[in-house]
Amino acid sequence: MNTLFTSNTLAVVYGRKSVSIQRMLDFDYVCARRPSVAAIVDRESGAPEKVFYGKTEFLIPAYRTLCDVQEKHLDADVLVNFASLRSASTVVQEAMKRKYRVIATIAEGIPERDVRQWINACPRTSILIGPATVGAVTAGAFRIGDSGGSTEHFLKSKLYRKGSVGYVGKSGGLSNEMYRMIAEHADGIVEGIAIGGDRYPGSHMLEHLIRFEKNPDIKFHVILSEIGGREEEEIADAVKKRVIAKPLIAWVSGTSAAYFPKDVQFGHAGAWAASAAETAEAKNTILREAGAHVPSCFEELPETIENIFQKLKSSGSIGEMTEPIVPDMPAVQTHTHFQCTISSDFGEESLYGDRPIAEYIADGALIPVLARLWWKTELPSPVLRYLEMILCAVADHGPAVAGAHNAIVAASAGKDPIDALCSGLLTIGPRFGGAVDSAARAFYDARNRGLSPHDFIQEMKGKGERIPGIGHKVKTLHHPDTRVTALLKFAKENFDALPVTDYALEVEKMTTGKKPNLILNVDGAIAVTLVDILLPHLPDEIRESFFDMNYLNGLFALGRSIGLLGHVYDQKRLQTPLYRHPTEDILYGDGTLP
Amino acid sequence: MAQKPIREAQAKRLIHEQWRGVGKPEFFEGDVLGKCVVKVDELFGKRGKLGFVSVVESREKAKNQIEEWRGREVEIHGKKGKLNHFLIEPFIAHEKEYYLAFTCERTCDVVLFSAKGGMEIEEQGESVLQIAVSLDKEPDLASIPKELRDTVRGLFTIFRTCDLGYLEINPLVYEQGKIYLLDAVCRVDMAAAFRQKNTWGAWDIPEGFGTEISVQEKVIRELDARTGSSLKFVLLNPRGRIWTMVAGGGASIIYADAIMNSAPAEELANYGEWSGNPSTDEMEEYTKNILEVMTQSDSAKVLIIGGGIANFTDIKKTFTGVIRALENYQEKLKDTKIYVRRAGPNDREGLKLLQEACDRMGIVCETHGAEVGMTEVMGKAVKELGIQIMHIV
Numbered sequence: 001m002n003t004l005f006t007s008n009t010l011a012v013v014y015g016r017k018s019v020s021i022q023r024m025l026d027f028d029y030v031c032a033r034r035p036s037v038a039a040i041v042d043r044e045s046g047a048p049e050k051v052f053y054g055k056t057e058f059l060i061p062a063y064r065t066l067c068d069v070q071e072k073h074l075d076a077d078v079l080v081n082f083a084s085l086r087s088a089s090t091v092v093q094e095a096m097k098r099k100y101r102v103i104a105t106i107a108e109g110i111p112e113r114d115v116r117q118w119i120n121a122c123p124r125t126s127i128l129i130g131p132a133t134v135g136a137v138t139a140g141a142f143r144i145g146d147s148g149g150s151t152e153h154f155l156k157s158k159l160y161r162k163g164s165v166g167y168v169g170k171s172g173g174l175s176n177e178m179y180r181m182i183a184e185h186a187d188g189i190v191e192g193i194a195i196g197g198d199r200y201p202g203s204h205m206l207e208h209l210i211r212f213e214k215n216p217d218i219k220f221h222v223i224l225s226e227i228g229g230r231e232e233e234e235i236a237d238a239v240k241k242r243v244i245a246k247p248l249i250a251w252v253s254g255t256s257a258a259y260f261p262k263d264v265q266f267g268h269a270g271a272w273a274a275s276a277a278e279t280a281e282a283k284n285t286i287l288r289e290a291g292a293h294v295p296s297c298f299e300e301l302p303e304t305i306e307n308i309f310q311k312l313k314s315s316g317s318i319g320e321m322t323e324p325i326v327p328d329m330p331a332v333q334t335h336t337h338f339q340c341t342i343s344s345d346f347g348e349e350s351l352y353g354d355r356p357i358a359e360y361i362a363d364g365a366l367i368p369v370l371a372r373l374w375w376k377t378e379l380p381s382p383v384l385r386y387l388e389m390i391l392c393a394v395a396d397h398g399p400a401v402a403g404a405h406n407a408i409v410a411a412s413a414g415k416d417p418i419d420a421l422c423s424g425l426l427t428i429g430p431r432f433g434g435a436v437d438s439a440a441r442a443f444y445d446a447r448n449r450g451l452s453p454h455d456f457i458q459e460m461k462g463k464g465e466r467i468p469g470i471g472h473k474v475k476t477l478h479h480p481d482t483r484v485t486a487l488l489k490f491a492k493e494n495f496d497a498l499p500v501t502d503y504a505l506e507v508e509k510m511t512t513g514k515k516p517n518l519i520l521n522v523d524g525a526i527a528v529t530l531v532d533i534l535l536p537h538l539p540d541e542i543r544e545s546f547f548d549m550n551y552l553n554g555l556f557a558l559g560r561s562i563g564l565l566g567h568v569y570d571q572k573r574l575q576t577p578l579y580r581h582p583t584e585d586i587l588y589g590d591g592t593l594p
Numbered sequence: 595m596a597q598k599p600i601r602e603a604q605a606k607r608l609i610h611e612q613w614r615g616v617g618k619p620e621f622f623e624g625d626v627l628g629k630c631v632v633k634v635d636e637l638f639g640k641r642g643k644l645g646f647v648s649v650v651e652s653r654e655k656a657k658n659q660i661e662e663w664r665g666r667e668v669e670i671h672g673k674k675g676k677l678n679h680f681l682i683e684p685f686i687a688h689e690k691e692y693y694l695a696f697t698c699e700r701t702c703d704v705v706l707f708s709a710k711g712g713m714e715i716e717e718q719g720e721s722v723l724q725i726a727v728s729l730d731k732e733p734d735l736a737s738i739p740k741e742l743r744d745t746v747r748g749l750f751t752i753f754r755t756c757d758l759g760y761l762e763i764n765p766l767v768y769e770q771g772k773i774y775l776l777d778a779v780c781r782v783d784m785a786a787a788f789r790q791k792n793t794w795g796a797w798d799i800p801e802g803f804g805t806e807i808s809v810q811e812k813v814i815r816e817l818d819a820r821t822g823s824s825l826k827f828v829l830l831n832p833r834g835r836i837w838t839m840v841a842g843g844g845a846s847i848i849y850a851d852a853i854m855n856s857a858p859a860e861e862l863a864n865y866g867e868w869s870g871n872p873s874t875d876e877m878e879e880y881t882k883n884i885l886e887v888m889t890q891s892d893s894a895k896v897l898i899i900g901g902g903i904a905n906f907t908d909i910k911k912t913f914t915g916v917i918r919a920l921e922n923y924q925e926k927l928k929d930t931k932i933y934v935r936r937a938g939p940n941d942r943e944g945l946k947l948l949q950e951a952c953d954r955m956g957i958v959c960e961t962h963g964a965e966v967g968m969t970e971v972m973g974k975a976v977k978e979l980g981i982q983i984m985h986i987v
Contacts, residue, residue: 023906108824111783116729121730134905149904149906150939153938173845177902256854259859261859262802263673266867267844269785271843
């Protein structure tokens with residue numbers, strides 16, 4: 001490739017730098033290319049980033065690791081590394097291993113030995129840009145981060161379309177100044193790179209100049225270097241040997257360094273001369289002698305650029321430019337606060353997912369609505385039927401259990417039915433009804449880790465924890481819970497493979513061998529059968545976060561709401577007076593004998 | 595965050611403290627008795643030739659020598675400074691001297707070795723052995739005298755693990771089975787200070803010879819250390835009439851060049867650089883400290899707030915800090931003219947705010963954006979001061 005980037009280049013941005021990411025997308029919009037940021041790496045959050053393409057808001061996915069990103073976005077071969085100076089090295093090393101084609105590091109102040117190690121380990125197929133830079137830009141195609149500045153300024157620098165100049169310099173801050181100068185005194189850049197002001201930048205100016213040479217769109221080069229380092233000797237040599245044959249305009253700043261009354265370290269870490277050969281004068285001279293166009297001071301650079309440009313234009317090697325029509329950037333981009341992906345009341349017809357609610361009504365089935373609104377999917381009919389069975393199984397379990405009891409107490413205190421329902425629902429937690437998810441996770445994990453039922457039991461014992469989903473107050477192997485029997489029967493008859501269920505039943509065999517009431521209880525049965533039956537039918541994104549979302553406890557709460565409301569209405573109809581717990585049922589004091 | 599030299603005594607202490615394994619050279623701790631070498635330990639070279647290394651018969655005489663040197667003002671390469679740091683070591687009678695140095699190249703480290711110790715590397719010509727060492731490999735020291743290899747390897751390990759940019763031992767002496775480092779020149783990579791806290795990172799790294807740090811420079815340096823942005827200020831000549839607050843490492847060099855090209859060097863009061871989108875408060879603090887030094891002299895002066903077209907530094911936000919600082923010093927700025935050239939995100943609003951604030955305070959100020967050349971305001975400023983434009987080019 002003759003340019004660093006094309007209008008198809010896609011990038012991964014490491015670090016949630018919202019403003020810089022938006023600048024990249026604004027550039028894409030003005031260049032009329034598709035959004036260039038494929039994904040973000042944010043070690044703290046996987047929440048997608050809200051951005052704009054023109055005035056249309058959309059989301060860029062975020063991942064916690066580079067590994068996750070690469071699996072999903074193989075076509076993004078540029079890494080824009082906004083990691084801090086302390087973590088940037090690890091990111092670069094990993095990005096090189098993962099063969100990112102261009103790795104641009106923005107952080108300043110990275111130890112020199114680290115960067116030298118990057119250079120040493122860098123595969124031939126990768127190009128390092130930075131550190132300590134703003135990045136690079138290929139006109140009309142792609143920009144790294146903030147390169148080119150705000151929209152107003154990159155428009156004036158004409159970065160949205162190709163000119164005829166290849167620019168490479170050290171300073172990130174000055175690159176923008178130079179793009180403008182080149183747009184005003186010539187016809188703009190084809191590509192611009194700021195290699196960064198460190199002593200050992202990841203890529204050299206010369207490497208970029210050699211690429212510029214091969215690019216037929218580039219008619220002449222401009223470089224802006226600084227005091228420090230001796231790369232100019234190689235560049236001068238390349239000019240002499242005609243490796244760089246296109247006209248080269250060069251300026252090395254820092255001519256004033258010798259006149260300072262004391263040692264001054266300029267703002268760039270690399271801007272100091274270790275020997276006479278590294279001074280600005282020496283480097284300007286060697287470039288001038290090699291045949292580069294070197295003005296006598298920075299202020300004459302625009303004139304030098306203009307002269308070369310006019311010369312190439314009159315010789316016909318640079319033609320007339322037809323300016324493209326550039327889309328207007330919207331004056332304001334305002335982010336929304338909420339996002340909804342499951343239903344809509346926005347258009348003519350209200351929808352669940354993308355299907356009209358009216359159709360669901362006509363079908364008259366509840367579980368397909370649940371599947372659509374909870375998991376954004378349709379489910380095969382045996383799964384639907386099984387979910388309905390579960391709702392039936394959990395709807396109620398008599399007035400004595402904690403949730404129903406609380407709902408009854410609240411109802412008898414005169415609370416309205418919704419308050420009383422909530423009182424019952426708020427009781428659902430780790431000890432009441434909430435064991436379904438933890439049981440599902442426990443059996444699923446144990447089986448995935450290849451633990452034998454015996455080892456699993458030993459592990460739980462070792463941790464001093466009960467196995468969730470195992471054990472019942474009164475039911476035993478000989479007096480089984482008929483709810484469980486019914487669920488397992490249907491599951492076995494209708495589904496071929498029930499690996500987690502089978503595993504749990506193996507565990508049950510061992511636990512009941514010790515104590516007959518250590519059976520797979522109703523929570524456990526629901527948990528393991530649903531892992532087997534429901535999980536395979538869910539979309540990938542839903543399945544990945546399945547256990548984090550506590551969907552199974554949700555099913556319990558949904559089903560139990562039916563029973564709780566039943567109790568509340570029952571008490572209201574009976575006009576139950578306020579409940580007061582009998583004092584003789586309370587042990588007062590700290591329990592010591594008087 | 596560049597490389598910085600440390601004193602000979604510090605370099606030797608570093609080697610002493612960080613040595614692991616065999617081949618450790620001799621170090622002297624405690625009081626040196628008998629014949630000894632006394633040296634000035636300031637950051638300049640060729641001390642022997644300048645008469646700042648002396649061999650004396652006793653510790654008493656060494657002390658007298660130091661008292662004679664102490665506080666003396668000398669000029670080295672145009673930089674004036676006082677002698678304040680000294681080193682006493684036992685005198686080592688020896689015959690053979692070696693030269694040893696480690697340097698960094700882009701993709702390798704280099705070991706320089708020569709049997710002609712005591713001479714500068716430039717004077718040695720062909721006799722210097724150069725061994726390039728790949729960054730992920732150990733050095734091949736087969737061509738170095740056997741009795742020195744362990745020591746060279748040990749020094750090289752310290753060079754690498756302590757993030758040194760340069761280490762020179764000249765002369766390195768081998769005498770009766772013992773190794774002595776008679777001189778050491780060392781530069782540390784300041785960017786690595788954070789991970790060298792247990793070696794040199796927490797030490798007081800000296801300024802260049804002749805550099806005295808003003809209160810304001812110190813405050814700004816601390817401010818710089820706290821922020822993720824960059825805030826630099828070096829006072830060159832408090833009586834200079836051209837003061838600068840230039841944004842950007844690259845642009846600040848170009849402004850310095852432009853000033854030195856058109857005015858006598860002593861007119862430039864300071865070098866400064868701010869970049870990386872500092873906050874309003876940081877900018878206010880930074881500007882205040884500069885104004886504090888600047889307003890100490892009565893002469894008419896110019897303040898140049900310059901810079902290129904920023905990529906991401908918010909001009910409005912940063913200039914708001916500048917304005918707040920100016921408000922604190924407005925009474926003292928009657929003889930100062932401010933020239934501004936800056937562009938970037940929100941530049942129009944920022945420039946307008948600054949212009950209006952100066953007008954309101956009665957401070958003479960002209961503000962420009964990217965429509966004028968980056969250093970054009972320099973010409974105007976120099977003219978304002980009545981300096982005849984001279985060209986050093």
